[in-house]
Amino acid sequence: MDLKEFYFQNIKESEYHYRFRNSIDNVNKTFNVFVGYEETENYEFEVYDAEEAITKFRELCQPDVNFSGENKCWFYLITYYLHTLGYEIREFPRILARPPVEPTDFTYGDIRNRIIAQGGDDNGTVRYATRRSFVAGLTFEQKSCHIEVGDSINQKFIEISTRQASFNSMSTDEKLAEIANLIENMLKRDGKFVTPDYSKVCCGFITDSVVKDYRKKMQCFRHCSDEAIGERKTYSEEQKNFFVDYGLTIVKAIHSLLQKR
Known part of the structure; x- marks a missing residue:
């Protein structure tokens, strides 16, 4: 997962993290008074999944981290990525949604103050070891309102994903694209679409025409044309x-029905 690419594909001007856009866009550039911004660095911001992003976030919260342009960018991108996936930190519920412009306001100030409030200081001094232990104990929770995805279906999402991503590591737009892809993948057999007997499990609530209409509506999430992107923007979160x-x-209905065939 390229976090920088993820950011630019999903960020909206109305979102809090949009304020970091210029910093993220120019992280590999140096300003020259004569020619403007020049590409002088090659920083990459890759994580495998949310678990690796959480590990990186803990690393950024270590007491000896210097927040250069690269590390600032990591902080902005990881907080956006985890927030977009619905994560919160139990001890600091708002930090992923509203990270400070200066990361040290959190990684030094907020963490230090919390440790002191809990009596973990030594006469006003917070030892590095104490801070490391506190950071290691931060609790990341995913606040998802979506229907749970079982292992067998999640494996199907991983198989069809171009980056082998699990469902819960995807952004909302990516989830919609991959749901449409998976429906097509499951229904297409030997180049032809099969029609499951939805009445066996869906009690009339899902029919072949309903599935076709859903797939048609989701096409805008599968394509990157200006028209498709514009259509996506017409939908609220x-x-x-x-x-x-x-x-x-x-x-789930298709998966269940095709297993019985």
Whole structure:
């Protein structure tokens, strides 16, 4: 997962993390008074999944970290990525949603103050070892309202994903694209679409025409044309979350029916 690419593909001007856009965009550039910004660095911001992003976040919170342009960018990108996936830190519920412009306000100030408030200081001094232990104990929780994805279906998402991503590590738009891809993947046999008997499990709530309409509506999430991107923007986050849950319901129904064939 390229976190920088993830950021630019998903960030909206209305979002809090949009304020970091210029810093992220120019992280590999140096300003020259004569020619403007020049590409002088080759920093990459890759993580395998959310678990690796959490590990990197803990590393950034260590007491001896220097927040250069690169590490600042890591901080901005990881907080955005984890927030987009629905994560919160139990001890600091708002930090991923609203990280400070200066990361040390959190990694030094907030963490130090919390340790002192809990009586973990030594006459006002917070030892490095104490801070490391505190950071290691931070609790990351995913606040997801989506329908749970079982292991067998999650494996199917991993198999069709171009980056072998698990479902819960995807952004909302990516989830919708991959749900549409998975529905097509499951229904297409030997180049032809099969039609499961939805009435066996869906009690009339899901039919072949409903599935076709859903797939048609989700096409804008599968393509990157200006028209498709514009169509995505017409949907609110609440609508997208509904599409995710509804799509997962369709996926589960198809998965169940095809297993019985």
